[in-house]
Amino acid sequence: MPAFWTEADFDDHERVELVRDRASGLTAIIALHSTHLGPAAGGTRFWHYPDPAVAMRDALRLSRGMSYKNAMAGLPMGGGKAVILADAARTKTPEMIAAFGDAVEALGGRYVTAEDVGISEADMVAVSRRTAHVSGLPSADGAAGGDPGPFTAKGIYLGIKAAVAHKLGRDDMAGVHVAVQGTGSVGGGVARLLAKDGARLTLADVHHDRAAALAAELGAAQVPAEEIMGVACDVFSPNALGAILDDEGIARIDAPIVAGGANNQLARPEHGAMLAARGILYAPDYVINAGGIISVAVEHLARGQGRHGDLDDVRRRIAQIPERLDTIWRESDASGTPPDVVADRMAQSLIGR
Template identity: 75%
Template sequence: MTAFWIEPDFDDHELVQLVSDRDSGLTALIALHSTHLGPGAGGTRFWHYAEPADAVRDVLRLSRGMSYKNAMAGLPMGGGKAVILADPAGQKTPQMLAAFGRAVNSLGGRYVTAEDVGITEADMVAIARETRFVSGLPVEGDAAGGDPGPFTAMGIYHGIKAAVRHKLGRDDMQGVHVALQGTGSVGGGVARLLARDGARLTLADIDAARAQALADELDGDAVPADAVMSTACDVFSPNALGAVLDEEGIARLDCAIVAGGANNQLARPEHGPLLAERGILYAPDYVINAGGIISVTLEYLCRTEGGPCDINEVRRRIALIPERLQQIWEESAASGLSPDQVADRMAQRLIGRG
């Protein structure tokens, strides 16, 4: 396993822990970037990595992103993340989830976990049998919590509309062309919300059948996964995995706006300014995609501290995402810094590192 401290994405993380459980076959990483504002909160990703170093890089970047995301969303939580290293077949067992739950519990509340890619509500229930430091559990009625995907989609939808208003001067989405990369829980949710407003949709996914089915449902178009970034559109919305915005990816873009839910969309820090140089408005990912963590955080605080439990409070806080984006874009225009640079500086000040 790569030494954490020589990784370029190691950013004075408070903890990077390798978890290995021989009996269950579990290999996982848990990273805490900052607990300045509260316990490190962030989901667990179940993914097959070609190389262990890729998992290290992912957990470091994701946990730092959670510090920034929670701070910018005004949540009393720090930033943490976990990745469970799946085998090529993606085998996931109850024993593996139980071992992971015990690992989370051993941190004594410094890390609070929830769903991410490859993890379901049912998995969270299994993990919760071993630890109380978990959220994203099934809820009933109008209580906050449950699957964070729809709430992430809601925030992205609000953010795309804010970007269209800021960049294109449009107060409606009728006929606005949005090309969405990824049609899973989040991307599919965004697409359905945009379709309701009359947006024109182009959809792509590594699961071509899923993209085509959604296109048929929403009267949109489906294109191959490797073609969506070069689609001429108003908004490119990345909602799959990260690091798609590198030199090659940015050169392929034919859009006015990039606004989507994928974490760590910028492959490296220099790619944010490169987008700005091309005149493309960027919605920093950890600001626009905060809806899910808002939901699971309020669920957790409701259960543990008696905080607000009403889903309407979740929706109210998600509706503030456009205001934060607007502040970032205005400061970007005034300072000459790219939106990602502005957002990073704001977040770093909030976690005591600015």
């Protein structure tokens, strides 16, 4: 693995740690981008990477995105991320999760973790036995906490509606065609919310059976995962893994709006300008998908004060996502600057960069 400071995505990160526990087989990277606004908060991803260098790039990009996400959401939290390098069989053991919890504890509160791809609420409960610096734990009725996925989905749903209003001049979603890539906790939640509004849906997932079941439930169309980006629609909503908006991907898009929850959708910075040049309205991912971290942060901050997180506060903060997006788009329209650049500048100002 090359030195992380030579990576193109190294952005003066405050701390990057390679964690190796031979006894449990744990190999992980914990990247803290910024603690300017508070402890670095961001989930843990459990994933099989074909090359450890790819895992490092993922950790660097994701942690920077969390700094921007938390700042733009108005949270007193910095940005961090962890990736656990899974083997090809995605072997996960209690010993491995415990060792990861010890690694979080060793950071002394500078990093607060929660669920991400491949990590469950039960995993976070196991981590909480080793450290208090964890969120996304089961909650009491009416309190913030638990799986952040539904909160992420809610924010994306509201953001899609805002994008349709801004770009298409539509105040309702009836008949609006949305192509949803990824039908897991987040993408599936987005699809269900849109279906209630009468949106026309086309779904795809690498797990074909999962997409098929959701399509049957919602009366939606389904296409193979490799075809979803080329579907002619009103909104393309990426809710799987990132870096799909590259030269080839952008050329395939047949929609005036891209708005979804996947992290780091732009493969490289120049791809935001490429979307803008095609007249495609882009919802910066770390703004539209902030619902989950809002829940995580409210839960964690409340627990530190010996109380339950206020679910109404979570909902109120998520409801502000459309306004933030509209501010970005209006500035973009006025200045001719792509929305991703407008958002980045706002976030960088907030974290003192």
